[in-house]
Amino acid sequence: MIVTVTLNPSLDRTIEVDELTRGAVIRTRSARLDPGGKGVNVSRALLANRVACGTVITAGGPDGDRLQRLLEAGGLRVRAVPVAGHTRSNITIVEPGGVVTKLNEPGAALTRPELDAVAEAVLTEAETAGWVVACGSLPPGVPDGIYAELCRTFVPAGIRVAVDSSGPALPAAVEAGPDLVKPNREELAEAVGRRAERLGDVVEAAQELRKRGARAVLVSLGADGAVLVDDDGVVAGEAPVTRPKSTVGAGDALLAGFLAGGARGPRALAEGLAWGAAAVRLPASRMPGPADIRHDIVHVYEHPDLNRPLPP
Ligand SMILES: Nc1ncnc2c1ncn2[C@@H]1O[C@H](COP(=O)(O)OP(=O)(O)O)[C@@H](O)[C@H]1O
Ligand SMILES: O=P(O)(O)OC[C@H]1O[C@](O)(COP(=O)(O)O)[C@@H](O)[C@@H]1O
Secondary structure, eight states, X not given: OEEEEESSOEXXXXXXXXXXXXXXXXXXXXXXXXXXXXXXXXXXXXXXXXXXXXXXXXEOHHHHHHHHHHHHHTTOOEEEEEOSSOOEEEEEEEEGXXXXXXXXXXXXXXXXXXXXXXXXXXXXXXXXXXEEEEESOOOTTOOTXXXXXXXXXXXXXXXXXXXXXXXXXXXXXHHTOOSEEOOBHHHHHHHHTSOOOBHHHHHHHHHHHHHHTOSEEEEEOGGGOEEEEETTEEEEXXXXXXXXXXXXXXXXXXXXXXXXXXXXXXXXXXXHHHHHHHHHTSSTTOOOOTTTOOSTTOEEESSOOTTOBOOO
16 A cells, blocks of 8 residues: 655646747637646556555645545545645646646645644554655645655654655655655756756766665656666666657656556566656646556666766
8 A cells, every 4th residue: 555645735727728928818728627736646646557545635725625525536545634724726738749837836834733633644544554655845834854754754664655855855855764756857956956967967866865865766857768776776768758748747657657566676667657658648637547558668778878968
């Protein structure tokens, strides 16, 4: 069983337009509402593939109720912690070819008692869990060390912890010894203070995070695939998509597939890449099920070319 935690979930509204022009009135093509937030998406992807999972979210105001109802209607096991602030809405504007502009709200501030209630909910859910997966940005008022606190609670108890976050929360969590972190290229650059220009730079930066405390580092590289650096070494791979529809939630699908695939080595990376590519072929933040996932497009390299340049 995999338990995800999302402190800053959202209602994700995805709007399709022919072209995004600043300052203009734009008639949209279509709109769609999905439950959102990184941990929420990881759980949705796991559920779609019949992997046992549960999800802990904060929920506040009418949008919090709506989010909870949407998730429960989808069949997800949800533990919603009531909070005083209102659950946020994030807007994604998708142009043809899958070009995405995202407007992510900061989210409602959380108080210490509300954070304690979340920790309590995770502890209860995690009784039968193999993994606790903490994902997403931190809402205002939440200390940067909150994911580190989760690591210190669960890792010594033998429950593995994965963290997918951005900003100062990521390096803080790394120091607390998570089993896995999943930065994208920008998050990795922010965590180590330098940009990767070649695949080798990504590997070096991932090794640095391992030295600081993370057991395994899965770096997502958008259309360039992903790199895994773990106890077994370095593996890279990609799964090309010719007509991307929406990349929203692709990182979450990658992480879900990686965990479902055993969370270690080339097999898990291949599974993650297949799920990530499938998410990109689907509209909005729809999570892929078995009918969407193709393993035949995945290439995994156990001796990747570390000199391979990455796009600027
Ligand atoms: N244009 C694309 N074509 C193929 N796969 C993609 C594309 N964009 C993303 N992916 C897949 O989704 C994963 C996550 O994407 P990325 O943008 O790096 O993460 P995040 O959504 O966390 O920023 C990638 O590792 C890759 O497997
Ligand atoms: O917590 P953050 O960083 O604001 O991100 C939240 C947003 O990210 C998503 O989880 C999508 O994530 P990815 O595109 O990075 O995989 C959306 O559902 C949500 O609106």
